[in-house]
Amino acid sequence: MVISLRTAGLAAVLAALFHPAAHAVQDCELNGQSVNPANGNTTVGKTGLMRCKDRGSGELMREQQIQNGVFMGLVRHYDKGRLVKEHSLNANGNMQGRAREFSPTGGVLREATYENGHETGLTRSFHPGGQVRRIAFYAEPGERASAEFTERGQLSALRCGDKPMLAPAVDDVRLCGFVNGPSQVELFDSKGILRSRLAYAAGKRVRSEDLYDNGKPSLQDEINGNLRTERRWSSEGVKRREVVFLLVERGAIKQREQDFSERGTLVRDQRWNAAGEAQSDESYYLNGQPRSKARYGTAGDARQLEITEFHDNGQRAALGRFLLVDRVRRVPIGTHQRFDDKGTLMAESVYDDKGRVTRERTWDADGKPERDDEMFEDGSRKAN
Template sequence: MSAVGPIAFRLAALIVGGLLLANAAQAVQDCELDGRSVNPANGDTIAGKSGLMRCKDRDTGVLMREQQLQNGVFMGLVRFYEKGKLVKEQSVNERGNMDGPAREFSPTGQVLREAVYDDGRETGLVRNFYPGGSLRRAAFYAEPGGERAAVDFTPSGRLALLRCGDKPMLAPAADDARLCGFTDGPSQVELYDSKGTLRSRLSYAAGKRVRSEDLYDNGRPAAQDEIVGNQRTERSFSSEGIKRREVVSTLSERGAIRQRVQEFSERGTLVRDQRWNAAGDPLSDDSYYLNGQPRTKAIYSEGDAPRTVEINEFHDNGQPASSGRFLVIDRFRRTAVGVHRRFNDKGTLMAESVYDGKGRITRERTWDENGQVQRDDEVFADGSRKSK
């Protein structure tokens, strides 16, 4: 076997294997080069040879493949056929990687896809078409990163997807200079589904998406995302058009840092309101009953090490239910410190617990509804008690 034999053999085996998988009938192919029979799975039969190998179905004689050989190596043009009709043509380099122009066709001869490859990687503008000939997708590829920009179109020609690059890349297939807001200020773009229903509204400025709105089937907003300066606001809505959530973040080199999150009930009333400082540390966390009364209020200290949080809970009539201070250990753990109190729904103090700096309880007191002391215990480290 020649020096190029093993390479040719492996490449041929891969190609034949791929064809067999794609062909449900797994037809046997007979191949010839310059009128002589060759076996691409046997490197000896093609060693040192050049020309265009043609392979036909043994049973029907219908052409299935054409492939160029150069000095015993499969390199250059490759064409694939189905029922005698060209469905794909491409070129490969000496390593067997796609290199150069490549096209795919429908049974009627309509181009379905055209691309250019560089040693196995798509490069430049790649276009896909519907069987009727209208543009289905256009994308621009470059290394590193692969796909840099893309547009999809519905069968009726409406825009279905838009991904902008850092400069216009999709001409002449699509006017992304206008669509992506590189000219004449921020763009206004609408995206549709295959049924022709409006699904999204987008706005781009110099390739950056500055606003988006996704829609329900009924045309009402499902989600909104807007950037103004370094502030990003995200909103989500119910199908009835009621805002259910809003997130405000500050954009920085580290990413998005949340500043405020609000959650709303099905009726649109505020049920939770969280705030953070510029560093992303929590400042407050308030929640509300559906009747509008406060449910909990948490206020975090700033500058302390460790930080503390004061938490007050309320009954649904607005009267205090409990209060206390906690050391913030981490995002999920807190340790009670200082005096913690509990109240009935009339606001009357019913119980009080005192904790030391390590979170150990040192005293407990309870009262009846008339304000009379029921219990007053000193609590020791081992859990034992002594009445005062």
């Protein structure tokens, strides 16, 4: 349906006016007669090329085709007399066909194809010097694949589609691993420094590695079967963290998380089951001895946790069980014990199933009883 300037098409026409120099006052003429593009009465029924100039300088700012009073066809925008942008509009006022943007020297900066206002097919962007900057492929619902390049011509970013889409501008058959197994891709920054290594298989990224300035890995992300592993390193090349996820239909479930010291020794190791429930949590001293060990389990319908703490010489320091009320709250139950660094029992507290202490006992360094108190529900001691 053809939309005239007297209808909603006016909004689309006015939108075309907003380019870098749109704030300047313009005088427009069509076939030698003065017209006002914001006033449909001045262009109704007319056909030709409208030309608009800056009132102050007289420089050409815009050219636009009108067909029988409708802004339809070629549109060109100028800056200081130089062409900076051109495209075409359809009868609905939407961009249709080829669109290009230009540098001050006349080189093409961007070229794309539109279908009723939507980018479609290959879109190319260029550096000011003419080198390819970005290649992208568009199809509903939007961008599907892309590749970016530095002025040196080195690949700097890559997004693969579910099938090859960037040919003949980019060989994404090879880069995205659609043939001959997983691909090996390197990404560079504007200075020519290697920043990332990627691997794709059938368009899906299966491995990525980001690098520090010194070339050592900083972050690694790898998929192997239904497991995804993330690893992080310090700039000195020491691994500081490793996290493993189980890939499921709706996302990923954490299975294991390890933290390492600045020297690379393991300081914490957490594990979860396939349902995402915590299974264990272990921590370690820098000398390698265990600091604590937590084990999760189920008793009836209740989740429980047993925690063992250690001295840095490896001797047990404390032992106790807890009832897990929710993700935050835990209630002590059963017998809790504390030991000295020689492994000698020093104190013991007994809790009921509601977390209330019912008995407390202590011993001296020689193992002789010091105190044995039974407790009321409010924590006060019973008389001996």
